[in-house]
Amino acid sequence: MKLLLVLSLCLLAPLKRDTDNQKLLTKWRSPAAVPDRCQGIEMDAVTVNEDGIPYFFHSGFLFKGFHGAAERANETFTELDEHQHLGHVDAAFRLHYEDHPTEHNNIIFFLDTQIFSYYQHKLEGGYPKNISEVYPGIPDHLDAAVECPKPECEEDSVIFFKGDEIFHFNFKTKAVEMKEFTSMPNCTSAFRFMEHYYCFHGHNFSKFDPKTGEVHGRYPKEARDFFMRCSKFSDDSDHVERERCSRAHLDAITADNEGDMFAFRGQSFICKEVNDTLKVEPIELTFKEVKSDVDAAFTFKDDLYLVKHVFAYRVGENHTLLDGYPKTVKEELGIEGPIDSAFSCDEHQHVHVVKGQLMYDVDMAASERNATNERSIMFPSDAAMCGPRGVTLVKGNHFYHFDTLKLLFSRAVPERHQVSLELFGCDH
Numbered sequence: 001m002k003l004l005l006v007l008s009l010c011l012l013a014p015l016k017r018d019t020d021n022q023k024l025l026t027k028w029r030s031p032a033a034v035p036d037r038c039q040g041i042e043m044d045a046v047t048v049n050e051d052g053i054p055y056f057f058h059s060g061f062l063f064k065g066f067h068g069a070a071e072r073a074n075e076t077f078t079e080l081d082e083h084q085h086l087g088h089v090d091a092a093f094r095l096h097y098e099d100h101p102t103e104h105n106n107i108i109f110f111l112d113t114q115i116f117s118y119y120q121h122k123l124e125g126g127y128p129k130n131i132s133e134v135y136p137g138i139p140d141h142l143d144a145a146v147e148c149p150k151p152e153c154e155e156d157s158v159i160f161f162k163g164d165e166i167f168h169f170n171f172k173t174k175a176v177e178m179k180e181f182t183s184m185p186n187c188t189s190a191f192r193f194m195e196h197y198y199c200f201h202g203h204n205f206s207k208f209d210p211k212t213g214e215v216h217g218r219y220p221k222e223a224r225d226f227f228m229r230c231s232k233f234s235d236d237s238d239h240v241e242r243e244r245c246s247r248a249h250l251d252a253i254t255a256d257n258e259g260d261m262f263a264f265r266g267q268s269f270i271c272k273e274v275n276d277t278l279k280v281e282p283i284e285l286t287f288k289e290v291k292s293d294v295d296a297a298f299t300f301k302d303d304l305y306l307v308k309h310v311f312a313y314r315v316g317e318n319h320t321l322l323d324g325y326p327k328t329v330k331e332e333l334g335i336e337g338p339i340d341s342a343f344s345c346d347e348h349q350h351v352h353v354v355k356g357q358l359m360y361d362v363d364m365a366a367s368e369r370n371a372t373n374e375r376s377i378m379f380p381s382d383a384a385m386c387g388p389r390g391v392t393l394v395k396g397n398h399f400y401h402f403d404t405l406k407l408l409f410s411r412a413v414p415e416r417h418q419v420s421l422e423l424f425g426c427d428h
């Protein structure tokens with residue numbers, strides 16, 4: 001891959017409107033009851049689990065993470081079904097109050113008049129309880145609930161939603177304050193993610209200020225653009241805006257010597273030029289063999305390498321696969337795939353490979369590749385890149401910058417930045 005061609009790739013790529021494909025998809029869609037979140041469904045409840053993975057509930061189903069098929073919610077939360085036939089969950093949130101260690105990180109569910117408290121997918125003793133016992137003053141049959149720890153709310157609180165009524169429940173004093181959030185639609189579920197607050201209504205969402213209920217910026221937005229990795233579900237949606245602002249994790253990222261950046265997320269190939277122009281196109285338009293879900297990407301001596309599960313792809317001029325590729329990751333990098341990320345800093349002949357919390361060096365000049373120099377790094381990553389200004393590790397919607405490779409191994413915790421806001425220039 002010559003750099004010039006990368007640039008032209010960024011520029012040429014017209015987004016193909018794949019309406020025929022979409023019709024086909026619709027035709028083949030199974031009429032079974034298992035919901036498909038890419039069809040635009042309303043969520044009953046949304047929360048994160050103990051590890052920060054988002055859980056979306058719809059009827060008796062649960063979607064884990066930002067993509068993938070629905071599971072039956074009773075497979076993960078058995079007792080919800082035993083105590084009350086699991087037609088739906090009204091509301092859910094994760095308790096996140098460090099001042100209350102016994103309940104910190106419990107997931108709380110609201111079903112009609114009852115409340116269920118889970119820790120590590122196990123129902124806590126004494127539950128279910130009546131909502132009125134635990135949250136006096138809060139009505140039954142809620143629409144939505146979301147935690148609001150200090151200092152995002154003045155006190156550790158839970159915000160409850162029913163119709164157009166909003167209740168702030170002070171977790172410590174149990175005082176209830178009714179609030180009027182006039183610019184807010186009625187929420188069917190509410191979600192705190194990365195310290196931001198979202199009200200979902202239909203398949204739209206609005207971001208709100210938990211203290212004032214104000215909605216700033218252009219809302220509502222389409223939930224599938226930001227919280228689900230659905231491909232091409234709508235001709236009207238703005239793919240660039242969607243990738244710019246998506247909170248879903250990146251699969252891989254790399255940069256070339258000119259400072260252009262290439263990122264991969266699900267089926268999307270995101271290209272950011274030095275002047276901050278962002279281009280988005282389906283991966284398969286450019287990298288036919290790869291299509292989606294890249295594990296790692298790195299540039300080495302003007303070649304772009306894509307790593308996917310157990311194969312490494314090396315692409316040449318016009319992004320055609322070079323002879324002899326794909327190879328297995330083991331052959332190319334001397335380590336068993338899948339790997340999490342890989343990067344090369346231009347002053348070295350090495351590629352650094354990250355697998356879990358371990359990093360290895362691969363000497364690309366060696367005829368027989370071997371991943372050596374195994375060592376632990378402080379931060380596991382989904383994606384990583386290196387350039388003249390240092391190493392960038394991406395994890396979830398956050399990234400960390402290290403001025404030198406050495407700093408990856410120090411105990412110092414660098415500042416946390418947001419991918420959507422600071423890497424892609426999303427304005428909200």
Ligand SMILES: *[C@@H]1O[C@H](CO)[C@@H](O)[C@H](O)[C@H]1NC(C)=O
Nearest residue numbers: 060072073074075076078081
């Ligand atoms: C979950 O619910 C489905 C449908 O009601 C039922 O067939 C299945 O046996 C349940 N699974 C568990 C683990 O309870």
Ligand SMILES: *[C@@H]1O[C@H](CO)[C@@H](O)[C@H](O)[C@H]1NC(C)=O
Nearest residue numbers: 113114128129130131132133
């Ligand atoms: C819970 O509510 C039900 C129905 O209102 C009532 O019969 C029951 O006594 C309540 N349980 C407790 C522990 O307050």
Ligand SMILES: *[C@@H]1O[C@H](CO)[C@@H](O)[C@H](O)[C@H]1NC(C)=O
Nearest residue numbers: 162163164165185186187201
């Ligand atoms: C919001 O909820 C109130 C009831 O609390 C209802 O009267 C109103 O119609 C709802 N608005 C919408 C847009 O559904």
Ligand SMILES: *[C@@H]1O[C@H](CO)[C@@H](O)[C@H](O)[C@H]1NC(C)=O
Nearest residue numbers: 201202203204219220221222
């Ligand atoms: C979603 O938002 C769009 C505007 O962004 C609006 O036209 C549409 O009616 C909304 N749909 C629902 C179900 O709220």
Ligand SMILES: *[C@@H]1O[C@H](CO)[C@@H](O)[C@H](O)[C@H]1NC(C)=O
Nearest residue numbers: 007011273274275276277278
């Ligand atoms: C960024 O650079 C590309 C060419 O390299 C050009 O087509 C585009 O208009 C530039 N965008 C801005 C905002 O300057």
Ligand SMILES: *[C@@H]1O[C@H](CO)[C@@H](O)[C@H](O)[C@H]1NC(C)=O
Nearest residue numbers: 005008012316317318319320
């Ligand atoms: C790459 O694309 C350019 C422009 O479309 C073309 O002139 C060139 O022959 C192509 N190279 C290869 C190796 O296909």
Ligand SMILES: *[C@@H]1O[C@H](CO)[C@@H](O)[C@H](O)[C@H]1NC(C)=O
Nearest residue numbers: 334366368369370371372373
């Ligand atoms: C790879 O490196 C390890 C440890 O440095 C060494 O034991 C092994 O023989 C090497 N394998 C090859 C194929 O070079």
